[in-house]
Amino acid sequence: MPGERLDEVAALIGEHHVHTVEVAVTDTYGHFRGKRVPAQRFVHTVAEQGAHIADVIYVFDAQCEIVDSPFINGSTGFMDMHLEPDLSTFRVLHHRPGYATVMAVAIDSHHRRHPLDPRTLLSRQVDRVRNLGYDPIAATELECYICTPEWMPIQSNVQYSSLTDNFALEVCVAEMRRTLLDLDVPIESSNPEYGPGQLEINFAAADPLRTADNTVLFKATIKEIAWRHGMRATFMAKPFTGQSGNGMHVHTSLMHDGSNVFARGDGHLLNEVMRNWVGGLIYHASAMSLMGIPFGNGYRRVRTNSFCPTHVHWGGDNRSVLCRCTIDQGDANRVEYRGAGADANPYLIIAAILAAGADGIERQLDPGTEATGDQYADPGDHSALPATFSEGLAAFAGSSLAAALGNEFSENFVALSTNELALFETSTAGSADPDVVTPWEFARYVEIG
Numbered sequence: 397m398p399g400e401r402l403d404e405v406a407a408l409i410g411e412h413h414v415h416t417v418e419v420a421v422t423d424t425y426g427h428f429r430g431k432r433v434p435a436q437r438f439v440h441t442v443a444e445q446g447a448h449i450a451d452v453i454y455v456f457d458a459q460c461e462i463v464d465s466p467f468i469n470g471s472t473g474f475m476d477m478h479l480e481p482d483l484s485t486f487r488v489l490h491h492r493p494g495y496a497t498v499m500a501v502a503i504d505s506h507h508r509r510h511p512l513d514p515r516t517l518l519s520r521q522v523d524r525v526r527n528l529g530y531d532p533i534a535a536t537e538l539e540c541y542i543c544t545p546e547w548m549p550i551q552s553n554v555q556y557s558s559l560t561d562n563f564a565l566e567v568c569v570a571e572m573r574r575t576l577l578d579l580d581v582p583i584e585s586s587n588p589e590y591g592p593g594q595l596e597i598n599f600a601a602a603d604p605l606r607t608a609d610n611t612v613l614f615k616a617t618i619k620e621i622a623w624r625h626g627m628r629a630t631f632m633a634k635p636f637t638g639q640s641g642n643g644m645h646v647h648t649s650l651m652h653d654g655s656n657v658f659a660r661g662d663g664h665l666l667n668e669v670m671r672n673w674v675g676g677l678i679y680h681a682s683a684m685s686l687m688g689i690p691f692g693n694g695y696r697r698v699r700t701n702s703f704c705p706t707h708v709h710w711g712g713d714n715r716s717v718l719c720r721c722t723i724d725q726g727d728a729n730r731v732e733y734r735g736a737g738a739d740a741n742p743y744l745i746i747a748a749i750l751a752a753g754a755d756g757i758e759r760q761l762d763p764g765t766e767a768t769g770d771q772y773a774d775p776g777d778h779s780a781l782p783a784t785f786s787e788g789l790a791a792f793a794g795s796s797l798a799a800a801l802g803n804e805f806s807e808n809f810v811a812l813s814t815n816e817l818a819l820f821e822t823s824t825a826g827s828a829d830p831d832v833v834t835p836w837e838f839a840r841y842v843e844i845g
Contacts, residue, residue: 401483406439409496412488417442418497419479422514423453424812425690425844426741428616430479430500443483448476451504454512454808458691458844463815465808467512477510478503485609490578491621499609511804514743515605520802521750522604528757530650530657530669534746535601535730536611537645538738540618541635542568542593543628547842549593549636550627557587568625569595572618579617581610590703591640595629601647601730604746611644611742632841633694633737637833641697642738643704644688646749648673649730658729666723666763674710674731675763676756677719677749681708681735683795685781685788686813687748688736692785692820693837696830697737700772705734707778709767716771718781719763735781739844744801751800785820789813 408414417438420430431447452474455465468474479500489495502510509516525532542550542565555561569586576583582600589596597618599610615631622629634641650657650669661667666674677684689695697704703715710719710731720732731753736745755761767778782788789810792798798806823836 402439402443405443405483405486408486408488409435409439412490412496413494414488414496415494416496418495419447419481419500420497421449421453421479421500421502422612422741422743423456424512424514424741424809425456425458426514426612426615426739426743427456427844428612429453435496438481443481446481446500446503447479449479450474451477451510451512454510455812457812457816457819458840463812465811467804467808475505477505487579487613491575491617497613511802512808514741514747515608517801517805518605518608518743518747518750521747521754524754525650525750528754530652532604532750532753533601533649533651533656533730534604534607534749535599535647536607536742536746537596537598537647538611538614538631539589539591539594539596539640539642539644540615540629540631540738541591541642542595542622543630545626545628547628547630547838549591549639551593554590554592555588556590561588565593568622568627569597571625572597572621575617575621576614579613581614581617589640591636594640594642601649604750608742608746630842631738632838632844633689633691633739634696634833635838635842637831641694641702641704643697643734644736644738644740644742644745646733646736646745647730648733648746648749648753656727656729658723658731659726666721669757670721670723670729670731671763672756672760673753674719674721674756675761676752676754676759677731677733678708678710678763679756679761680748680752680795680797681718682779682782682791683797684745684748684752684792685735686792686809687745688733688740689782689785689788690740690813691816691837691841692824693833693841694737694739695782695784695788696833698781698783699831703734705771705781706783707771707775707780709771709775709778710763711767711771714768714771717767739841747801748797751797755796755800785813785817789817
């Protein structure tokens, strides 16, 4: 009951001496925004009556500049929208004594869930999958670089998954793990990745909304703890020329009556439901690229031998394919979508994956033949994924995936992307090498990612 939950929240606020509650939403690009509210006012007023914030947050670009949109612009007056705290998401920020956070539902001036709110988009796709008789499960797996205050990698050497290299960095990472566990983010492991100072921390699967909430809180927390140790963290997709990019791999599976539907049938083959789910991801793969790679910088990851897919295909335990399918681990069977960058908005890429997968089930789409071997060396007749920002935008605009995510959201996202593309092409026009990360894009994206 709502009243009971409010009593629980009030008790947590008293027990942990919370003085400030952060009422949070994310903007279109996944940046945490909201209001800081005195804890007493939150309990007595905001928890039940909500707060307000300007809807302009959904037309901010990467540097908080306002982009002209068909739905939010000067003629609309940049209206307030209502924030309704979702008390089930309330968490005490143990690493920042006196603070707590809660996610909010954004309500527009027509008293409906705001169509541009990323959390609303994901919620609707979760409902779509549930209407098919399944409970979707999702997990994200992110990479980031730990840097000096001057934004240089914290070390010069690469030691993938080393347990003996750079114990000084492990002191910081250990605090990250402890802090995230205290936030009820179910951390499973961490390891150095294949870049100098690059890090990966994995956490367990959950309901997609919870996973997306965990992901944005994870990114904010990693940055905060790094800063405390005199370092910086970036989730920018491709921060350094010649080094590995930062990816976000999204794992999905479907549950029914408490068991993983993907585990049914022959353990060495995709069962029908899993096959149709993958078929949807393959069918919508090109259009989905823009949700996973929202900036021009991210397309510099789409390269041979980068562990980022370059073509539309699926396979088994093969890190050169777009959809990597685990099919021999029973209840752990899942589909790993490998095309997104770590700077993607987790609500949007998970929503796109659920929309694509649901369409695959509804229309019984077939993913085609399994891709085997090195798909960088020999992709065969598999279609190429969008390799540039302009190709990604063209594939999404007017697509059936865009329609599934909602015309208002998609038109708004296309407007933001068109603006960002123009800036990117103008500002990087002098770079003859498409693999070189320019100073302009580094400065623009290093802190948003």
